[in-house]
Amino acid sequence: MQSTFENRLLELLPRMRRFALGLAGHPADGDDLCQMTIERALARRDSWQEGTRLDSWMYRIMRNIWIDETRARSRRAQTFVDEEAGLGQGAAGAQEAAVELGDIDRALTSLPADQREAVLLVMVEGFSYREAAEVIGCPVGTLNSRLVRGRDALLAKLEEAA
Amino acid sequence: MTISDEQLAAFADGELTGDEQAAVAAAVAADPALAQAVARHRALREKLAARFAPVLDEPLPARLTASLAPLQAPSQTAPSADNVVPFPARARRRWGWAVAPALAASLALAIFLPRTGDGPAGAVDGVLAQTLDRQLVADQSGDADPRILLSFRRSGGDYCRAFAGSAQSGIACREDGGWHMVETAAGGAGQGTAYRQAGSSELMALAQEMAVGGALDAEAEQRAQAAGWQAQ
Numbered sequence: 001m002q003s004t005f006e007n008r009l010l011e012l013l014p015r016m017r018r019f020a021l022g023l024a025g026h027p028a029d030g031d032d033l034c035q036m037t038i039e040r041a042l043a044r045r046d047s048w049q050e051g052t053r054l055d056s057w058m059y060r061i062m063r064n065i066w067i068d069e070t071r072a073r074s075r076r077a078q079t080f081v082d083e084e085a086g087l088g089q090g091a092a093g094a095q096e097a098a099v100e101l102g103d104i105d106r107a108l109t110s111l112p113a114d115q116r117e118a119v120l121l122v123m124v125e126g127f128s129y130r131e132a133a134e135v136i137g138c139p140v141g142t143l144n145s146r147l148v149r150g151r152d153a154l155l156a157k158l159e160e161a162a
Numbered sequence: 163m164t165i166s167d168e169q170l171a172a173f174a175d176g177e178l179t180g181d182e183q184a185a186v187a188a189a190v191a192a193d194p195a196l197a198q199a200v201a202r203h204r205a206l207r208e209k210l211a212a213r214f215a216p217v218l219d220e221p222l223p224a225r226l227t228a229s230l231a232p233l234q235a236p237s238q239t240a241p242s243a244d245n246v247v248p249f250p251a252r253a254r255r256r257w258g259w260a261v262a263p264a265l266a267a268s269l270a271l272a273i274f275l276p277r278t279g280d281g282p283a284g285a286v287d288g289v290l291a292q293t294l295d296r297q298l299v300a301d302q303s304g305d306a307d308p309r310i311l312l313s314f315r316r317s318g319g320d321y322c323r324a325f326a327g328s329a330q331s332g333i334a335c336r337e338d339g340g341w342h343m344v345e346t347a348a349g350g351a352g353q354g355t356a357y358r359q360a361g362s363s364e365l366m367a368l369a370q371e372m373a374v375g376g377a378l379d380a381e382a383e384q385r386a387q388a389a390g391w392q393a394q
Contacts, residue, residue: 128177
């Protein structure tokens with residue numbers, strides 16, 4: 001039983017890493033996020049109900065950790081970051097400087113968190129709207145409109161970069 | 163009928179059914195602009211999927227599989243709850259992801275001395291400046307003091323380096339041909355390892371906030387050093 005749960009997590013790991021990379025925008029950050037997700041999943045394994053989708057449960061954990069972290073970071077940013085450093089994302093010059101990221105990564109990291117997760121869950125991870133909305137914990141209509149906004153912003157940025 | 167953006171996206175994603183699906187399909191067939199919008203949406207989806215697909219084939223990092231494969235050799239890095247992971251090991255992590263949330267609220271506020279005054283940030287000279295000029299993350303010795311935690315570029319292109327040492331820790335950025343402190347943390351002198359680690363973790367988190375495009379890898383760092391840390 002125990003090893004089954006862990007084996008299943010192991011099987012999901014490649015997909016979790018993919019989602020984490022998309023959310024975090026950087027491989028090392030993505031793997032940190034993965035590690036935290038695994039730790040939390042192991043600690044809370046009792047709250048997963050046999051018969052429900054384990055992948056959705058894992059995505060939800062990861063997404064919650066990431067959202068919490070993103071909020072904590074933006075609070076810290078308000079406390080510490082001076083006007084010179086700016087708020088990074090979307091600042092003038094950011095696009096040129098991010099030489100090591102591809103156009104797609106840059107465009108993705110410029111999206112607000114709610115749009116980024118919607119885009120990734122549906123367009124990369126292949127969840128249906130209903131499944132993605134369940135992972136996020138929002139109504140399907142909300143997911144749909146976030147997806148539209150995120151998609152339009154991505155298209156605009158990628159076409160601008162091309 | 164008028165097709166909303168939401169309907170069009172849902173159509174392109176195969177989410178519509180029944181009458182609604184049929185109505186949108188008819189509208190798309192009759193309107194080249196709508197057809198083009200659907201095509202753009204699908205092309206974007208393919209592009210995104212192709213970008214991330216290779217991740218599925220990457221070897222899994224041992225640190226992620228360690229806790230899921232208990233039958234393998236016991237992990238030597240399994241962290242214990244209250245013990246502090248040795249500083250160098252922690253410092254090799256590029257960012258403070260895992261540790262930041264727990265520390266952010268309490269320790270960070272206590273440790274960081276916000277930059278004072280409105281004038282230019284303090285210039286760095288002496289040994290620290292030399293270290294910032296010369297020391298590379300990739301080849302610094304295990305007990306280097308100060309240790310460079312990471313290098314990155316901030317908005318505007320200036321190179322910055324986060325460092326932690328017994329005397330002082332912080333983030334310095336290259337401006338006008340010299341290093342200037344932009345964030346200062348107390349050094350770890352006379353403090354336990356936990357203190358030093360907390361400081362460096364917070365520095366990582368701060369660096370992450372400032373950085374544009376992530377930390378420099380070893381090659382990029384070497385190039386930056388060769389170019390005298392001048393923003394291009």
